Amino acid sequence: MAKGSYSAEDIKILEGLDAVRMRPGMYIGTTSVKGLHHILWEIVDNAIDEAANGYCNRIEVKLYKDGSASVEDNGRGIPTDIHPKSGVSGVQVVFTQLHAGGKFGDGNYQFSGGLHGVGASVTNALSEWLKVEVYRNTVYKMEFHSFLDEKTGKIKSGVPISPLVDTKVKTKKRGTFVRFKPDARVFETVEFSIESILKRLRELAFLNKGLTIDFYDENTDFHRVYEYEGGLSDFIKYANEGKTILYGEPLYAKAEKDGIIVEFAIQHTDAYTDSVFSYVNNIPTGEGGMHETGFRSGLTRCFNDYAREHNLLKDKDDNLLGDDFKEGLTAIISVKMQNVQFEGQTKNKLGNPEARPAVEYVVINELSLLMKNKKLGKTFDTIINKALGAAKVRLAAKKAKELARATKSLESANLVGKLAACSGRKPELNELFIVEGDSAGGSAKQARVRQTQAILPLRGKPLNVEKKKLDQILQNEEIRTIISALGTGIGSDFNLDDLKFHKVIILSDADVDGSHIRILLLTFFFRYMRELINEGHVYIGMPPLYKVYKGNVEEYAYDDKELAEKIEKVGRGYQIQRYKGLGEMDAAQLWETTMDPAKRNLMQVNIEDAAEADRLITVLMGDEVAERKKYIFEHADFDRVDKFAKIKRS
Numbered sequence: 001m002a003k004g005s006y007s008a009e010d011i012k013i014l015e016g017l018d019a020v021r022m023r024p025g026m027y028i029g030t031t032s033v034k035g036l037h038h039i040l041w042e043i044v045d046n047a048i049d050e051a052a053n054g055y056c057n058r059i060e061v062k063l064y065k066d067g068s069a070s071v072e073d074n075g076r077g078i079p080t081d082i083h084p085k086s087g088v089s090g091v092q093v094v095f096t097q098l099h100a101g102g103k104f105g106d107g108n109y110q111f112s113g114g115l116h117g118v119g120a121s122v123t124n125a126l127s128e129w130l131k132v133e134v135y136r137n138t139v140y141k142m143e144f145h146s147f148l149d150e151k152t153g154k155i156k157s158g159v160p161i162s163p164l165v166d167t168k169v170k171t172k173k174r175g176t177f178v179r180f181k182p183d184a185r186v187f188e189t190v191e192f193s194i195e196s197i198l199k200r201l202r203e204l205a206f207l208n209k210g211l212t213i214d215f216y217d218e219n220t221d222f223h224r225v226y227e228y229e230g231g232l233s234d235f236i237k238y239a240n241e242g243k244t245i246l247y248g249e250p251l252y253a254k255a256e257k258d259g260i261i262v263e264f265a266i267q268h269t270d271a272y273t274d275s276v277f278s279y280v281n282n283i284p285t286g287e288g289g290m291h292e293t294g295f296r297s298g299l300t301r302c303f304n305d306y307a308r309e310h311n312l313l314k315d316k317d318d319n320l321l322g323d324d325f326k327e328g329l330t331a332i333i334s335v336k337m338q339n340v341q342f343e344g345q346t347k348n349k350l351g352n353p354e355a356r357p358a359v360e361y362v363v364i365n366e367l368s369l370l371m372k373n374k375k376l377g378k379t380f381d382t383i384i385n386k387a388l389g390a391a392k393v394r395l396a397a398k399k400a401k402e403l404a405r406a407t408k409s410l411e412s413a414n415l416v417g418k419l420a421a422c423s424g425r426k427p428e429l430n431e432l433f434i435v436e437g438d439s440a441g442g443s444a445k446q447a448r449v450r451q452t453q454a455i456l457p458l459r460g461k462p463l464n465v466e467k468k469k470l471d472q473i474l475q476n477e478e479i480r481t482i483i484s485a486l487g488t489g490i491g492s493d494f495n496l497d498d499l500k501f502h503k504v505i506i507l508s509d510a511d512v513d514g515s516h517i518r519i520l521l522l523t524f525f526f527r528y529m530r531e532l533i534n535e536g537h538v539y540i541g542m543p544p545l546y547k548v549y550k551g552n553v554e555e556y557a558y559d560d561k562e563l564a565e566k567i568e569k570v571g572r573g574y575q576i577q578r579y580k581g582l583g584e585m586d587a588a589q590l591w592e593t594t595m596d597p598a599k600r601n602l603m604q605v606n607i608e609d610a611a612e613a614d615r616l617i618t619v620l621m622g623d624e625v626a627e628r629k630k631y632i633f634e635h636a637d638f639d640r641v642d643k644f645a646k647i648k649r650s
């Protein structure tokens with residue numbers, strides 16, 4: 001088309017593209033590298049739509065040495081015939097009319113838009129040039145340029161340099177090829193980030209099962225192909241890489257309800273939080289929205305039904321809550337629908353209310369079908385058991401919260417009786433010793449530095465961990481005293497700023513009971529005061545195992561290697577005392593060996609120790625008697641139990 005021969009309609013359209021160039025931010029948000037990618041995704045999205053509608057299965061993305069990029073699909077090809085309303089070819093409409101995407105076609109072309117929905121014309125407007133080829137028996141070509149208008153001194157954007165031409169060159173290919181060069185006068189940078197392109201292409205390949213996405217960068221000769229036969233199931237496996245999964249194959253389903261296509265995959269790990277990723281028309285919805293809400297309520301309904309049918313929940317039990325099913329859940333939900341409305345701060349929350357019941361319906365329907373599959377029985381049982389565990393902790397935490405509240409209101413009288421508080425008011429200097437046994441507790445009280453060291457004795461065998469469940473443990477008075485002594489609250493109420501002792505030191509015997517107490521306390525801290533461990537406030541005190549002495553000379557040994565050294569040091573005529581428990585030491589000895597900051601051995605507990613303890617407590621408190629016996633047998637040796645903790649002298 002020669003200059004000057006535009007119809008009034010053309011001119012209006014071209015003004016549209018100029019408007020894009022005047023205010024790119026209005027159309028693509030930013031002219032940073034993000035905006036640069038945006039105009040690539042506009043093109044890719046069109047090809048993805050063609051794939052989502054089942055008309056193509058291969059997309060190639062290529063970066064060239066001249067800074068241009070191309071996208072090619074093997075779909076039906078952009079319509080080449082004259083578009084009745086505008087009197088120009090479909091191709092021309094697509095590249096010159098704003099928001100043209102999805103405005104024409106056969107009604108199958110329905111899943112376009114959303115985030116990148118401004119259309120291919122925006123890419124054209126912000127490019128130095130753009131070339132398109134359509135393969136429909138013959139090769140059709142058209143080219144657009146941006147150029148400086150000498151009359152006005154302004155840049156005219158995306159001007160067709162000819163109408164769509166049928167070159168009559170025969171081709172066996174089918175599809176659309178678009179190559180464009182982002183305009184350096186528009187963007188802050190015209191250098192694509194390979195890393196973020198690959199990330200998105202991989203995501204698109206996951207989201208569109210069976211679609212092959214081929215990427216090639218001429219500059220670096222880098223080639224990568226993404227193709228996932230498993231679709232969302234493969235996505236889940238990828239997301240769970242490096243995590244401990246609770247069952248092998250993800251649960252997967254895809255179905256349509258009321259014109260909304262719903263697809264989801266689920267797999268559980270041993271994590272405590274959930275990782276749910278949702279999409280609408282291939283666009284990530286980081287803030288969730290109606291589809292996610294429907295997904296979660298469908299899941300909760302379905303799993304509860306299963307739990308009752310299989311007697312994992314008894315008649316008297318309350319239903320499990322949505323939150324219970326969050327533990328360890330990795331899920332991906334992808335919906336495809338029309339007229340998408342985005343909401344929220346960053347406009348990535350799905351607002352369409354109709355998405356909610358549609359997703360819920362599909363989830364319930366499809367999961368119910370899977371639940372009938374005997375082979376998946378173990379998987380569903382595992383999921384329910386994980387949620388039952390979460391519910392137990394939730395109920396226990398609730399009780400503990402109530403107890404802690406009650407404890408707070410209790411005038412400290414009856415608790416302080418056990419807790420020998422310290423007088424200093426600087427938490428960073430204060431230490432709380434949790435001591436096994438009244439007799440060691442008594443020695444510790446005598447030996448301590450009153451200003452900075454507080455003592456809480458744990459009576460005799462207060463915590464028979466083999467028989468007690470966590471919620472019962474939380475009713476234990478000593479535990480309640482620990483909660484009130486630390487001052488932080490527990491669970492979601494936990495506040496580290498209120499911590500009254502920056503060192504919490506567990507002092508227990510070098511035997512099986514002692515190790516139980518350590519494990520139990522660590523588990524308690526891990527489940528209810530995790531930050532205490534994360535921030536390094538929890539320690540295990542290390543009493544010596546031996547005293548080597550001769551006359552006035554006394555040396556302590558904390559392990560067998562040290563014992564040999566000390567024997568040598570003390571020399572001929574030495575005697576050895578082996579300590580079986582803290583109670584065998586008098587106050588002076590306890591001070592010297594275990595409590596004196598200048599001489600003692602402390603182990604700082606790290607998070608893996610606590611996580612390991614958490615796992616072990618399940619064994620110790622569970623119903624698996626054989627497992628428990630085995631554990632106790634294996635860990636009867638004190639040194640081995642304390643492998644949990646990283647040694648750090650303090």
Ligand code: TSJ
Nearest residue numbers: 043046047050071075076078105106109120176
């Ligand atoms: F972005 C874009 F428009 F430039 C572009 C579109 C870029 C690329 C790489 C591919 C495409 C594209 C468009 N691939 N496939 C299509 N399909 C159509 O536009 C199409 C084809 C046939 C019919 C029909 O009703 O017969 C309808 C449509 C919308």
